[in-house]
Amino acid sequence: MNWRDTLVPFYTALPLCGAFLIPMVSRKVRWFADFFAILILTLLVAGCGALFGHQQVYTFGNWPAPYGIVLVLDPLSWLLLFLVNLIGLMAAIFSVPYIERLYTSKLRYCSLFLLMIAGMNGMVLTGDLFNLFVFMEIATIASYALVGFGCEARELEASFKYLVIGTIGSSFILLAIALLYGKTATLNMADIARQIAPLQSDPLVLFSFVLCLVGFFIKAAVVPFHAWLPDAHPSAPSPVSAMLSGVVIKAVGVYALVRLVFNVFGFSHLTGQILVGAGILSMMVGVILAVNQWDFKRLLAYHSVSQIGYVILGIGLGTPLGIAGGLFHLFNHSLFKSLLFLDSGSVEYETGTRDLNRMGDLAQKMPVTSLSTLVASLSISGIPPFNGFWSKLLIILACVQAGRPGAALWAVAGSILTLSSFTKVLRYAFFGRGQKFDEASWKEYREVPVLMLVPTIFLALLCLAASILAAGGEHGFFGDATGVLLRGAGSYITTVLGGQG
Amino acid sequence: MMYALCFMVFLVGLYGVSCKKNIVKIILGVVIMEYALNLFLVLLGYRRGGIPPILDRSMETTQFASQAVDPLPQALVLTSIVIGLGTLSLMVAIAIRLYERYGTFDVTEIRKLKG
Numbered sequence: 001m002n003w004r005d006t007l008v009p010f011y012t013a014l015p016l017c018g019a020f021l022i023p024m025v026s027r028k029v030r031w032f033a034d035f036f037a038i039l040i041l042t043l044l045v046a047g048c049g050a051l052f053g054h055q056q057v058y059t060f061g062n063w064p065a066p067y068g069i070v071l072v073l074d075p076l077s078w079l080l081l082f083l084v085n086l087i088g089l090m091a092a093i094f095s096v097p098y099i100e101r102l103y104t105s106k107l108r109y110c111s112l113f114l115l116m117i118a119g120m121n122g123m124v125l126t127g128d129l130f131n132l133f134v135f136m137e138i139a140t141i142a143s144y145a146l147v148g149f150g151c152e153a154r155e156l157e158a159s160f161k162y163l164v165i166g167t168i169g170s171s172f173i174l175l176a177i178a179l180l181y182g183k184t185a186t187l188n189m190a191d192i193a194r195q196i197a198p199l200q201s202d203p204l205v206l207f208s209f210v211l212c213l214v215g216f217f218i219k220a221a222v223v224p225f226h227a228w229l230p231d232a233h234p235s236a237p238s239p240v241s242a243m244l245s246g247v248v249i250k251a252v253g254v255y256a257l258v259r260l261v262f263n264v265f266g267f268s269h270l271t272g273q274i275l276v277g278a279g280i281l282s283m284m285v286g287v288i289l290a291v292n293q294w295d296f297k298r299l300l301a302y303h304s305v306s307q308i309g310y311v312i313l314g315i316g317l318g319t320p321l322g323i324a325g326g327l328f329h330l331f332n333h334s335l336f337k338s339l340l341f342l343d344s345g346s347v348e349y350e351t352g353t354r355d356l357n358r359m360g361d362l363a364q365k366m367p368v369t370s371l372s373t374l375v376a377s378l379s380i381s382g383i384p385p386f387n388g389f390w391s392k393l394l395i396i397l398a399c400v401q402a403g404r405p406g407a408a409l410w411a412v413a414g415s416i417l418t419l420s421s422f423t424k425v426l427r428y429a430f431f432g433r434g435q436k437f438d439e440a441s442w443k444e445y446r447e448v449p450v451l452m453l454v455p456t457i458f459l460a461l462l463c464l465a466a467s468i469l470a471a472g473g474e475h476g477f478f479g480d481a482t483g484v485l486l487r488g489a490g491s492y493i494t495t496v497l498g499g500q501g
Numbered sequence: 502m503m504y505a506l507c508f509m510v511f512l513v514g515l516y517g518v519s520c521k522k523n524i525v526k527i528i529l530g531v532v533i534m535e536y537a538l539n540l541f542l543v544l545l546g547y548r549r550g551g552i553p554p555i556l557d558r559s560m561e562t563t564q565f566a567s568q569a570v571d572p573l574p575q576a577l578v579l580t581s582i583v584i585g586l587g588t589l590s591l592m593v594a595i596a597i598r599l600y601e602r603y604g605t606f607d608v609t610e611i612r613k614l615k616g
Contacts, residue, residue, distance in 0.1 A: 130577055137584045141591060148595055153602040154613050160595045164527060167588055168518060171534050174581065175511065178538065181574070182545045 007047050008058045008071050011081065011125060012135075014040050015118035019111045026107040033110040034096045040114065041089040044121075048082040053480075057127070057496055065127075065497045066191045072127035072496055075480035079327065080124040080247075080255050083334045087246045088117045090455035091239035094342050097449045098349055103150060103237060112149075116142035116243065120251040127496050129177050129187045133170070136252055140166050140219070143248055147236045158228075158235035165228040169218030176211035179204055190496035193264045193489040200266065209265050213257070213274070220253020222312060223282035226305045230289070233304065234297035234354070238345025241297060245304040246338030250330055254308065258315055262485040263492040267318055275316025280410045283309030287417040296344045296354045296429065299421065300337065303380065306414060307333045313411065314395040315485070317402045324482045325394030331478075332387040332466055336379040339459040343373040346448045346456070347429065351437065356428040361435040365445040368453050370430040372460040377426055379463045381419035387463050390470035503544055510537035524596050524606040531592065535585040539578050546574035 018040045026033040058071040119139025126132050148159030184195040196205050221229035233241050286306030293299035314326025346369045363370040379386035399408035469477040517530025551570035603611050
């Protein structure tokens with residue numbers, strides 16, 4: 001047995017251990033919470049490096065695939081795993097000074113944070129449908145609690161809204177799982193895929209498919225179901241907003257959705273139509289609502305809705321280039337959206353406000369933060385040479401290639417509106433216009449502590465570096481992950497169950 | 502028949518969540534929805550006149566397989582009850598805090614977030 005084969009279960013085990021150890025130890029040793037969280041996440045990111053290109057099926061307790069629970073690591077899972085732990089690490093480093101100053105209970109925060117990571121890691125790795133549900137609930141319950149972490153009126157309101165809508169989504173998903181279990185008497189995703197392959201038009205299968213689709217659309221905040229996101233994401237502490245927008249809606253929503261659509265239910269033309277339609281709708285609605293927001297974080301949250309639309313649109317095209325573009329955009333969006341949320345956190349940390357009207361000229365006092373916001377804004381608006389440009393380009397090209405010039409046009413229009421709203425952010429908060437703070441506090445402002453700068457600088461550099469990954473289009477870096485989706489249920493069954501498929 | 506009733510209970514819960522204005526009633530709606538699901542899961546494994554899924558030496562394997570109830574949904578339902586408990590306690594805790602802040606349980610009056 002290769003030493004790399006033993007790494008996979010640690011992705012849920014380590015953060016779970018951390019989540020329960022931290023409250024016990026940190027009462028005595030105060031620095032332990034931060035230190036331990038960062039240590040665990042560093043180890044996991046390093047592990048991702050070692051697992052690159054690795055593919056395996058890990059069976060718990062050596063029970064073979066259709067009977068026992070399996071963890072499946074393939075290129076698509078790896079991509080999400082890497083993102084979750086990387087952004088998690090950045091957010092954890094950022095939290096050290098941020099939570100210290102603006103919030104109270106460090107150890108509860110770190111514990112919930114690790115719980116959320118554990119849930120998402122489990123979710124992207126598991127090959128068992130009920131297991132997927134359990135990990136999803138671990139991740140989302142931790143995130144409900146983190147959204148309401150400040151315990152102020154607005155935060156509680158947002159958290160309650162998120163909780164109720166999220167629970168409806170989870171119930172739909174659980175109902176779909178129960179129906180599928182009733183139909184196939186198995187919970188292994190590959191085995192289900194094998195058994196429902198001949199039953200494509202069976203009403204029960206179709207009904208559970210629709211339930212899954214709605215459930216994960218709610219989790220991913222795709223437009224008709226997006227109402228909770230613009231409340232929930234800005235109300236959380238900034239590093240948590242970075243996690244929520246950067247990875248939670250992707251790991252919990254988009255990943256699970258595409259995994260089920262492509263590898264379990266099988267991709268069909270109609271499904272593609274639904275995904276493309278939903279993608280265009282959230283792309284446009286999200287960005288139009290974003291343009292006239294004055295709350296910095298709320299504006300960013302609406303852009304998350306819009307950018308998830310791009311991802312869904314790209315993947316929904318179902319062509320190699322479209323899927324590659326969608327996954328690339330998912331990757332890029334994690335980087336620049338978490339960077340933007342971290343920057344908004346820096347601004348709030350220093351000035352105590354999120355209202356764009358009351359800011360101005362912060363570039364003089366916080367040069368590094370302004371520069372990284374500039375990089376992230378240019379990336380999200382799709383300006384070359386930043387990564388957002390390349391992924392949007394791939395998606396637009398794929399739209400044209402798939403014979404949908406209309407969709408391409410919408411994508412371009414969405415991109416222009418994105419640019420206009422980020423011009424507003426840059427102008428009102430950072431550059432020009434003269435400052436709008438009162439003189440006494442203006443003198444006090446300075447750049448945020450180093451621990452908050454390190455993650456932002458690193459993410460800004462990654463935004464630039466990730467452009468290289470565009471090389472090769474559907475045969476490049478995202479080629480393997482695209483292949484997993486493109487080859488559909490058949491190859492997933494072979495991967496998980498071996499030759500029996 | 503039983504399944505249809507389960508589904509109706511689920512819809513009752515969904516109605517409660519989406520149409521009621523009182524937070525406590527919304528929470529009850531969520532609980533009803535979860536219970537309908539749990540009932541449905543347990544019913545999936547039910548078999549009239551079934552025997553406990555424990556194989557002892559005196560039993561034939563084929564006879565066992567044709568009579569025993571399916572143990573898996575019972576394990577699932579336990580997990581799902583625990584998850585429901587977690588969600589419910591968090592919801593109630595948030596509801597109490599909301600009442601402290603806003604002095605009301607009416608969702609139409611809890612509207613500081615908009616835009």
